[in-house]
Amino acid sequence: MNGRTDPRAGLDRRLTWRPAGAAELDDWAALIARTAAVERPVWFERRADLAQILDSRTNPATTHSILGFDGQGVARAYARLTKNADGDKAVGYGCVDPGWQGSGVGTGLLAWLEARTRQRFAEDSKGAADSGDPAARAAVPKLRLYMEEKHAHQAALLGGCGYRVVRYYNEMHRPLDQAIPEAVLDGGLELVGFGPGLHEAVRQAHNDAFRDHWGSEPRDEEAWGFVVNDPQARPDLSAVVVEKASGRVAGYQLASHDAEGAADRGFKEGYTDLLGVRREFRGRGVAQALLADAMRRFAAGGMDKASLDVDSENPTGALALYTKMGYRTVNRSMAWDKEL
Template structure:
């Protein structure tokens, strides 16, 4: 089973009327003025994200819908959990956010610095503010063991050096895997199981199935209905390529595959890629061959849509044996990323 890093940190929208204003003071960096992000920043924020991703040759970056959703996140109000570094001309040059779910065992520290402003201490200043704010969030929730987490591509030495220098360490490895859509061997669908198209009527049942399937997976936290709704509006989502495995006897969701297509992949890498964003099988239905049947079905759908590769991301230590399954099905690791943690 796989739950990609691309979808692991959805915005939360549960009401938190007791949320307190942060005591952490804004970062300090020569030439930049810091303030919270504002809704009017979305266009400039997206442009900054794209610049950073291009400079770092990142395989993906946040889309407009994800940035816009941050401003309706009542658990992590942008006014209290973000900073924007603005230059003398009003240009957005750096940003940072802190995202923590109620009761969650880590706070995500997300951010970036304009390539022209890197190596000026801006990233360190933003990260220090994020850590202070994350510690406040744990204290407000009455939770000990405050911890910050960031995800880094292995081929991003600058960010790795920043985190290592700030006291972070690698706690998990992930591999992005790729398979050409040639020689796809059909896998029989297990008896009593039907693979059907993803529909709006099935979406809530799939959300609940996903929460159950990933309850024992490292780093995963339950998705609320609000979080799920954000994911269902993502620009790259392809529900026509997504499927649900249904138990014919009771009509229960046994498994699912959520697909996305990033049109920029062809420009960057010269391939048309169908990406399995989420893949899961509920515990009661595991060991029956549902996952390979769903994946094979996805490959057929990808090819019929004119795509030439299938891709996914996997936790290399996933206890379900997902890495071995994908390798047997012809997927091969292309690049690696790491989760970095720091106790606060």
């Protein structure tokens, strides 16, 4: 690796560390499940999600992940990093076995994530310069981590290590045993099902719709593949609004369902992962029509609730729209940043 600091230097020496790979999948998934059983997050990665992560070319697990094993070969901690080649931030993920929390392992993982972030920024800057990109410059490395508001122990760790909250997100639910609102599309638009034939068109629409959203970066084909091929993705619960005359995608609602999580939470939810409307189609009822359609699809699929997450400072007024359509905030999460 490039860089003056060995990312492993701060890792707890009571554990043996190595990158995640196919041989570590079961241990990795077991660690996350064991931690989730105590911390009770809204969602956590399972084995199928981790297997998908191992396929990444942009953020290969061999250099972007680390797993710590105790003397008995049990995985006790992990961290991983993702970053777009031209992105202004890296995003970190990780957890520590509940029995090992408070012993300094988490602090070591943060140090690894920070050191690897510095290296990744240097690598991307050099790659851009070598390619002759006239805009290539040395960006200030920045690491972002997400956590639920209820996890006070994580907040204490991040705050103590110099991170600050930069954004809040609301998890919102809408019961489906209530009347579903009627929503009529403006003339010239129609709602169609989502399938492989629309994958690329919706990716382009998403990048267009979210270019004015805080923290959003364009998704390349690999990143989009993680969305449409997610193990929990439900194209049958998703939909797209297109302009009849041109076939241009005006907006989309992409949904998923976590069947395993439903058993833990005691209810079934259809989750809207992504909802977007291109600027030129805003104000024509597209978002309302997509949400109402999602509710009908979710209800027909046996779901109890419709759910989604929204940036509390979303510039399009999404929070007000969701509230108007019956969604209510049930949980909050935060994004924490540190410039390195």
